[in-house]
Amino acid sequence: MPAIHRALPALRRIRIANATFQQASRIRLQPSAAAAASRPAYQLRYQHAEAQTEAEPTTSASGADHAPQEQPDRPQQKIKFTADSYPSLKRDSRFKELTEDDVKYFKELLGSESAVIDGVTKDAFEELDAFNADWMRKYRGQCRLVLKPESTEQVSKILKYCNDNMLAVNPQGGNTGLVGGSVPVFDEIVVNLARMNNVRSFDEVSGILVADAGVILQQADDHAAQHGHIFPLDLGAKGSCQIGGNVATNAGGLRLLRYGSLHGNVLGLEAVLPDGTIVDDLSTLRKNNTGYDLKQLFIGGEGTIGIVTAISILCPQRSPAVNVAYFGLESYEKVQQAFREAKKQLSEILSAFEMMDGQAQKLYAKANGARLPLEGEHPFYCLIETSGSNTDHDSEKLNTFLEHVMGEEIVSDGVVAQDESQLQSLWACREGISESSQHFGGVYKYDLSIPLPQLYSLVEEARSRFESNGLMGDSDDFPVMDVIGYGHMGDSNLHLNVVCRRYDKEVEKAVEPWVYEWVAERKGSISAEHGLGLAKKPFIGYSRSETMVKLMRQVKELYDPNGIMNPYKYI
Amino acid sequence: MPAIHRALPALRRIRIANATFQQASRIRLQPSAAAAASRPAYQLRYQHAEAQTEAEPTTSASGADHAPQEQPDRPQQKIKFTADSYPSLKRDSRFKELTEDDVKYFKELLGSESAVIDGVTKDAFEELDAFNADWMRKYRGQCRLVLKPESTEQVSKILKYCNDNMLAVNPQGGNTGLVGGSVPVFDEIVVNLARMNNVRSFDEVSGILVADAGVILQQADDHAAQHGHIFPLDLGAKGSCQIGGNVATNAGGLRLLRYGSLHGNVLGLEAVLPDGTIVDDLSTLRKNNTGYDLKQLFIGGEGTIGIVTAISILCPQRSPAVNVAYFGLESYEKVQQAFREAKKQLSEILSAFEMMDGQAQKLYAKANGARLPLEGEHPFYCLIETSGSNTDHDSEKLNTFLEHVMGEEIVSDGVVAQDESQLQSLWACREGISESSQHFGGVYKYDLSIPLPQLYSLVEEARSRFESNGLMGDSDDFPVMDVIGYGHMGDSNLHLNVVCRRYDKEVEKAVEPWVYEWVAERKGSISAEHGLGLAKKPFIGYSRSETMVKLMRQVKELYDPNGIMNPYKYI
Structure with missing residues (x-):
C-alpha cells in the first residue's frame, strides 16, 4: 500500500x-x-514594444511547448536580425524589391490607411517590428510593408500582384509560432490576417463552425461554447493565435488525444494560391467523396503554397x-x-x-x-x-x-x-x-514524436550526455542547469528541454544533430506539432525520406512555381 | 403521454x-x-459464377448503401459489357494492347502461376470474369490479364513497366465498390491486392495497426479485437472489402459518427506511383508535422494516382x-x-x-x-x-x-x-x-450529403415527382413501386432509393440530373461516401466548382502524366 x-x-x-x-x-x-x-485560457498577446531591443536570441531554434502566458521576469534581451544570426541565409535575388508604385497599388487596393503599414515611403520601423519579430524573440525579419486584407478577394489580388511581380510574401496569423515560420527573414511582404475575423456561420445541430482565418482561437471556442460545443483544438496561445494559423501549421495541442487531428476535424477550407486562384473548398459536410481532398495540403502547409482565408470545422459537443x-x-x-x-x-x-x-x-x-x-x-x-x-x-x-x-x-x-x-x-x-524552462537564462527546446516505450529514454540519455561532457552542473560554471522531459503522453509527444544559464554553442553542438539522429533511429518525428518553419527546415531528412522530400518539393513547385510564398522555410 | x-x-x-x-x-x-x-458481420463474398450470365444491369449507376449479404432471390440477370452499356465510352488509343511478351515479363516478375491470370496467351474467360464484373452486376470490363503481386516491390515493378509501356491499369481490392471504380472498362490490367494480406504490426498501447492493403476489413477488425481495440471503420461489406480499398475510396460507414473519417484515423500510408516510386509514408506516429501530408491525396483518390499497398491506422479502445x-x-x-x-x-x-x-x-x-x-x-x-x-x-x-x-x-x-x-x-x-430495395426488380440509388434540416425534403419531393408524372403506382403498370429514404443521420448522409419493378429510362430521366441539381442548390454532395468511380464522374460539377476540378486534374497530371491509372473514371 x-x-x-x-x-x-x-x-x-x-x-x-x-x-x-x-x-x-x-x-x-x-x-x-x-x-x-x-482549462485556463492564457491570454498571450505579443507585446511589440518589447521586441525592439537588440541582442542574441534568447531561445533555441526549436521553439517552446506552448507559448507561455507572458514574458519571463528577466532583462529584455535584444533580438538580432535573422539574417545576422544565420549568415548562411541569403536573400533570393529573384525577388523584386518593393517600390513606391507597389505600395501605391496596395493602398488603393485595400482602400484603408489601417490596412497598410508602409515602411517603404516613410519611416515605420517601430510599427513594423511587431510583425517582424517572433514571440520567442529569436527571429527578426526586415519587412517594410504589412498588408491587412479584409476579404478573400483582397488576398487574391494581393497574391496575384506579388506573383506577377516576383514579390515575396510572408503569411501571418497570430504570430505565435515556435519555429520562425510566421515572421519574414528578409523583406518579404507580411500579409496579416487579423482583419479577417468574422464567424461566418455555426450550425447548432451538426456543430459545424465556418469562420475567417483571422478569428482568434479563444474567440472561436467561445463562439462554439455559446452553442454548447467545443473547438476541437486547445493550446496555450489560444488568446492570440488564429484559427487559420492553427490550420496552416496543423497545430496539435491538448485535445488531440480526445478529438483527433485537424486533418480529421477540418471539413472545408478556403485558400488563395499564389496566382490569385481562390480554392473554394469550404464544405460544411461531414462526408464528401467527390475527388482528391486537396484542402489537406494546406493543413500543415505552413503558408508555403497559399494562404488559408477561412475554415469549416467540426466542433464536438461540449x-x-x-x-x-x-x-x-x-x-x-x-x-x-x-x-x-x-x-x-x-x-x-x-x-x-x-x-x-x-x-x-x-x-x-x-x-x-x-x-x-x-x-x-x-x-x-x-x-x-x-x-x-x-x-x-x-x-x-x-x-x-x-x-x-x-x-x-x-x-x-x-x-x-x-x-x-x-x-x-x-x-x-x-x-x-514551458515558461519556467526559459526563466534561468535560456533553453534548447525539442518537440518530438517517439514511440511510447522509448519516449523517456531520450531524456535520460541527454542527461547522461551532459553529465559526462562536463557541461551540466549545480554552479554557474556550467552552462546547463538541468534536462527536463514532459509532454502529451497520449500522443507519444515529448518536449525535451535543455535548461541553461546561458546560450553556449557547445551545448547546442552536444544536442544537435544527436537528438535528431536518436529520434530518426526510432522512426520518430523531429517535429511532432510545431512544424518546420525556419528552425527545422535543415533537419527534415531525419524524419522524411529523400523520396518524400522530393514529392513535397514537387507539390511546392506545382502551386508556387515562383517560390514567393514564405520563402527560406519549410522544405 | x-x-x-x-x-x-x-x-x-x-x-x-x-x-x-x-x-x-x-x-x-x-x-x-x-x-x-x-454488429452483425456480413460475409459478403463475390460469387463469380453468378456473374457470367448476360443481361441488363440490375441496378442504377449510383450504387447501394452498403453491399447486401447475398444476391437477392430473383433470376440472375446477364451483365452487359460496360463498353456496350455506355457506347459513348471509347477505349483510349494511347494505351498499348497486351502482347505475349508483356505477359512473359509479368510471369517472370511475379514468379508464380497463381499470381497471374493470363487471358492473353490462353483462354481464361471464366477465371477473369470475376475480376471484370462488379458486385452490383452493372459493370463488366474486358480485361485479359490479372496480376496478384505479393509485395510492394512487385507492385512497383508492375507499375513502372506499365507506365513505360503505356499499359492501362485497374487497381482492385475486394471489388465491393458501388460506383464501378473497381473493375476495368476495357482491357486495363487488373492489379489485385488480395495476396498482400499480412498484418505487419499492432501496438498494444497506442492501438496503431500497420497492415498490407489486401487485408480484409473483418480480419483487420478481428486482429484489433484480439488486443481490445476496434478498427475505426465498419461497413456491410466488411467480410470481403480490403482495407487498402477502404482507404483508396475513403469509405465512410457506420462508425464515422463516433470515430471520424479516415483522413483523421489513417496515420501513415505506403503507395506506389505510376512510375514505380514507392511513397514510403508509413508513419506510426500520432503527430508528425514535417511537411505536406501527401498521403491524404491517396485517401479517396480511388486508385487514380497510385496504388495503396499498406496503411497505418489508429484503432480506438474497444x-x-x-x-x-x-x-x-x-x-x-x-x-x-x-x-x-x-x-x-x-x-x-x-x-x-x-x-x-x-x-x-x-x-x-x-x-x-x-x-x-x-x-x-x-x-x-x-x-x-x-x-x-x-x-x-x-x-x-x-x-x-x-x-x-x-x-x-x-x-x-x-x-x-x-x-x-x-x-x-x-x-x-x-x-x-439496401438489399430489400433491389428485391422487386431494380432500384435507382443515390448516396447524398445534405444539410440535416433539408435532408428528408428530397425524399418527399422525389415522391411527389413520381406521383405527379404517373410513373409510380400500386400496379405493375407503373415502373416505380416506391421512393424510400434512410441513412446515417449523424453524418447528414441520405440514401435515396427509387424502388422499381423494372428499369425504365423515363424513371432515370425523371431523377437525373434533377437530384444532383437539388443537392447542388443546397451545397450538398452528390457522393457522400461511395466515391465517383465511373458512375458519378459526369456529375462532379454538381458538387465541385470548375476551379476545384481543374486543381484536381492538375494533381492527376502531376502523378500520372500518362493517365494509365484507373482510366475513364473519377475526374
Whole structure:
C-alpha cells in the first residue's frame, strides 16, 4: 500500500484504505461554466514594444511547448536580425524589391490607411517590428510593408500582384509560432490576417463552425461554447493565435488525444494560391467523396503554397463534467502502466494524459515560487483530465481508476481538483513548465514524436550526455542547469528541454544533430506539432525520406512555381 | 403521454408510466464478445459464377448503401459489357494492347502461376470474369490479364513497366465498390491486392495497426479485437472489402459518427506511383508535422494516382458495453429533435444514429417476410447505438435519454435490445434495406450529403415527382413501386432509393440530373461516401466548382502524366 504524504491543503487528498479509494473529489460544472473552466485560457498577446531591443536570441531554434502566458521576469534581451544570426541565409535575388508604385497599388487596393503599414515611403520601423519579430524573440525579419486584407478577394489580388511581380510574401496569423515560420527573414511582404475575423456561420445541430482565418482561437471556442460545443483544438496561445494559423501549421495541442487531428476535424477550407486562384473548398459536410481532398495540403502547409482565408470545422459537443487528477509515480514504467489503465478504464471520457518528470516540476516550482500539489518528491508526475456528459458517472469511473492504480501501487500519491480554481492550479503545473524552462537564462527546446516505450529514454540519455561532457552542473560554471522531459503522453509527444544559464554553442553542438539522429533511429518525428518553419527546415531528412522530400518539393513547385510564398522555410 | 402499442415479443418494450421510463433493457457483453456482437458481420463474398450470365444491369449507376449479404432471390440477370452499356465510352488509343511478351515479363516478375491470370496467351474467360464484373452486376470490363503481386516491390515493378509501356491499369481490392471504380472498362490490367494480406504490426498501447492493403476489413477488425481495440471503420461489406480499398475510396460507414473519417484515423500510408516510386509514408506516429501530408491525396483518390499497398491506422479502445435502441417517430422534425437530444445526452457514448422512413421499413419487412420490432406504423424509425466502457453508466444514460424523448413525445414507441441476437435483429432492420430495395426488380440509388434540416425534403419531393408524372403506382403498370429514404443521420448522409419493378429510362430521366441539381442548390454532395468511380464522374460539377476540378486534374497530371491509372473514371 503506498504511503500517503502531505497534500496541498486546498486539494482533497487521494487516500487509500483497504485498497478502497475514498473521498475522490469531483467538480461539477454547468455547461456554461465548463467552457471557461475546462482549462485556463492564457491570454498571450505579443507585446511589440518589447521586441525592439537588440541582442542574441534568447531561445533555441526549436521553439517552446506552448507559448507561455507572458514574458519571463528577466532583462529584455535584444533580438538580432535573422539574417545576422544565420549568415548562411541569403536573400533570393529573384525577388523584386518593393517600390513606391507597389505600395501605391496596395493602398488603393485595400482602400484603408489601417490596412497598410508602409515602411517603404516613410519611416515605420517601430510599427513594423511587431510583425517582424517572433514571440520567442529569436527571429527578426526586415519587412517594410504589412498588408491587412479584409476579404478573400483582397488576398487574391494581393497574391496575384506579388506573383506577377516576383514579390515575396510572408503569411501571418497570430504570430505565435515556435519555429520562425510566421515572421519574414528578409523583406518579404507580411500579409496579416487579423482583419479577417468574422464567424461566418455555426450550425447548432451538426456543430459545424465556418469562420475567417483571422478569428482568434479563444474567440472561436467561445463562439462554439455559446452553442454548447467545443473547438476541437486547445493550446496555450489560444488568446492570440488564429484559427487559420492553427490550420496552416496543423497545430496539435491538448485535445488531440480526445478529438483527433485537424486533418480529421477540418471539413472545408478556403485558400488563395499564389496566382490569385481562390480554392473554394469550404464544405460544411461531414462526408464528401467527390475527388482528391486537396484542402489537406494546406493543413500543415505552413503558408508555403497559399494562404488559408477561412475554415469549416467540426466542433464536438461540449462536456458538462470535467475532472482533473494529478499524481506522482516512481518510474516511467509506471507512467506507461497508468496510461494503459487510463485508456482502458476512462476510455471515452479521457481527454488528456500529460506526463512531467520530477525535474520539470521542481523547475516549475522554483521559477514560480510555487508549491507543488503533492508534497514529497516523485520521479514522475501525471495529469489526467476527463470530460463527459454525466458528472456522477465520470467521477465514479475516475475513482475506480484511481483506486486501481493506487491499490496496485502504480501511482504513489495523488490529488483530484474539487473546483475550478483547483483545476486551473493543477493544469498550471503542466502548462507553466514551458515558461519556467526559459526563466534561468535560456533553453534548447525539442518537440518530438517517439514511440511510447522509448519516449523517456531520450531524456535520460541527454542527461547522461551532459553529465559526462562536463557541461551540466549545480554552479554557474556550467552552462546547463538541468534536462527536463514532459509532454502529451497520449500522443507519444515529448518536449525535451535543455535548461541553461546561458546560450553556449557547445551545448547546442552536444544536442544537435544527436537528438535528431536518436529520434530518426526510432522512426520518430523531429517535429511532432510545431512544424518546420525556419528552425527545422535543415533537419527534415531525419524524419522524411529523400523520396518524400522530393514529392513535397514537387507539390511546392506545382502551386508556387515562383517560390514567393514564405520563402527560406519549410522544405 | 404516447400510447404504448404491441412490441416484438422477443424484445422488452419501452414503457412509460408517470413520465418515468421503466424496464429499459440492456445487454452486457464481455470485451471479447463485444467484438463479434457490436454488429452483425456480413460475409459478403463475390460469387463469380453468378456473374457470367448476360443481361441488363440490375441496378442504377449510383450504387447501394452498403453491399447486401447475398444476391437477392430473383433470376440472375446477364451483365452487359460496360463498353456496350455506355457506347459513348471509347477505349483510349494511347494505351498499348497486351502482347505475349508483356505477359512473359509479368510471369517472370511475379514468379508464380497463381499470381497471374493470363487471358492473353490462353483462354481464361471464366477465371477473369470475376475480376471484370462488379458486385452490383452493372459493370463488366474486358480485361485479359490479372496480376496478384505479393509485395510492394512487385507492385512497383508492375507499375513502372506499365507506365513505360503505356499499359492501362485497374487497381482492385475486394471489388465491393458501388460506383464501378473497381473493375476495368476495357482491357486495363487488373492489379489485385488480395495476396498482400499480412498484418505487419499492432501496438498494444497506442492501438496503431500497420497492415498490407489486401487485408480484409473483418480480419483487420478481428486482429484489433484480439488486443481490445476496434478498427475505426465498419461497413456491410466488411467480410470481403480490403482495407487498402477502404482507404483508396475513403469509405465512410457506420462508425464515422463516433470515430471520424479516415483522413483523421489513417496515420501513415505506403503507395506506389505510376512510375514505380514507392511513397514510403508509413508513419506510426500520432503527430508528425514535417511537411505536406501527401498521403491524404491517396485517401479517396480511388486508385487514380497510385496504388495503396499498406496503411497505418489508429484503432480506438474497444467498448465492452454496447446498447442498441430502435424507435418510431411521427415526423422528420421529431427525428431531428431526437438526434439533438441523443447528441446532448448520450454524447461521448453515442456510436450510431440511423434514420429509416416508414416506407423503407415496410419494404424491408415485405422483402424479407420479416416482422418489424415495433407493431403499428410510424412515419419514421431511428436506430441508435451506444458504445462505452461501463455497462451500468451507459444503460443509465440511455434510459434517461429514452425517458426524456418518450416523456416529451418526441418518440412514439421503442425497444431496446437485451441480448446479442436482439441487437443483431435491430441492426438488420437498418442494414437489410439496401438489399430489400433491389428485391422487386431494380432500384435507382443515390448516396447524398445534405444539410440535416433539408435532408428528408428530397425524399418527399422525389415522391411527389413520381406521383405527379404517373410513373409510380400500386400496379405493375407503373415502373416505380416506391421512393424510400434512410441513412446515417449523424453524418447528414441520405440514401435515396427509387424502388422499381423494372428499369425504365423515363424513371432515370425523371431523377437525373434533377437530384444532383437539388443537392447542388443546397451545397450538398452528390457522393457522400461511395466515391465517383465511373458512375458519378459526369456529375462532379454538381458538387465541385470548375476551379476545384481543374486543381484536381492538375494533381492527376502531376502523378500520372500518362493517365494509365484507373482510366475513364473519377475526374
